[in-house]
Amino acid sequence: MHTKADGVVSGGYPLSSEQDSNRLRDERLRKLNALRQSGTNPYPYKFGRSHLAGALQEKYADLAPGTETEDVVSVCGRIMNERNTWMFVDLVDESGKIQLFCHKESLSEDDLKQLKLLDKGDFLGATGTIRRTKAGELSIKVKGYEILGKSLQPLPDSWQGLTDVEARYRHRYVDMLINPHVRDTLRKRALTIRAIRQYLDERGYLEIETPVLQVEAGGADARPFVTHHNALDLELFMRIATELHLKRLIVGGFERVYEIGRIFRNEGISTRHNPEFTMLEFYCAYGDYNEMMDFTEAMLRSVAQSVTGSASLNYAGNVIDFGKPWRRLRMIDAIKDVTGRDFDKATEVEAARQIAKELKVDISQAETRGAMVNEVFETCVEPTLIQPTFIIDYPVETSPLTKVHRSREGEVERFELFVAGRELANGYSELTDPEDQRQRLEEQARKKAAGNLEAMPLDLDFLLAMEYGMPPTMGIGIGIDRLVMLLTDSASIRDVIAFPTVKPLAKS
């Protein structure tokens, strides 16, 4: 990226700036002015459309090649291509494409002349009769047209498209308009969220919004973004989870609540991480983690079916089947299956350390036995979990908000869902014992005081809420972005976010 002499910052693709002139833009400005001088408003107010392109393609699917009709229609959209010196124009709207046939037989001399002032990328409305060409292309024989929005920037090559990754994310609107699959992915994202809402709403869940700005950011192990409230002169944090507030709602008498909300975590950016992302969390009173696994499995199966039309899908070359019953496996048993090592027989830290060493797993960050078990699991087992698999019963040290296991010492009733080697969801029998919760959060606070930036702060109001009494509760968090990645076979989280975070270009 370089800075131009006039101080305008330019990227791999031109920024639209009044100062950023180049000859391609100048040429379009020339046409814009010519339009204005001929009395045409290049940016009019409305257009009366009779049909979407897709609807016409469907309606006239059986019209034979070489057939003319008297059916008059009006369409509008963006000019994406032109052939035969504007005799044929590809007009694209949200539903698809329709070809315009601009011939001297049906257009006035002025209209024919003004075609030369159009460019690819302009918005156009056209009225004419439906016909299908001998070559089989459904077309509109244009009797009149109106420019609906002049484009000043050249579109990327219609054949090669826009592939430069940086340009695609920096100017996502160009990416969307030139690469149809980008729009398709975002459409499927919307369908996914709609399907989830519908599924939960139909089952008595209530969607409630909880604060984004918080005095303490808790509910997950993550570094928050810090911001500031001027009037209160108060340091505030952007939320890293919705968990602690949704559980307050359970205390407050709501029995089934959820939130689909933006979460902010001040961490690195990668193909699987965006600083802001969308998480679904939901909580249901009187259920445990077993019931939650049943519910989650049925819900995601239904969502996959309604978004993609099938319960089995392709991701990164793997066929992933949401239809078959999902495996449920104790974490320690999963490790045993893959490595042959048995942590049930390594109850002391030193024994666990020994196993990790033998497996060449880096445990330099792990202090407790539980953390070591978790490291071994993540390194050795996680990448092997391609088909949907619930890993259950986590070491207590790694899960400060989870109820202790009803029968297994040192474990908690927690599960995580893995698909395509990645974590997709995290749920548990919620910890509801205020004294146990206090001890666990105090332990977290000690870690935080000792310099662990991801440890949870001590949220005294949350503890107070729990002291008022909390029913048994099952809860879960599902990463919506990663779910959409799976459903759309997207390699990067940025592909499923309309405007992913990009570093701004330096001002000179």
Add this chain to the structure above:
RNA sequence: GCGCCCGUAGCUCAGUGGUAGAGCACUCGGCUUUUAACCGAUUGGUCGUGCGUUCGACUCGCACCGGGCGCACCA
């Protein structure tokens, strides 16, 4: 934060020490029922930025800016 790689025309890309190239797009002309339309001619670049090395740098070195992938952190 660390490692490897990348940045050349509006787009997609060649060019590895000796005058900056191609296809498409744009402009002009021709042609006119096309499907990446076709034919012809032109135009378009401080080769990401800066500083070095060199007789000479797109090419080599260093720094910086931006990006990709992997690791780390995590969802």
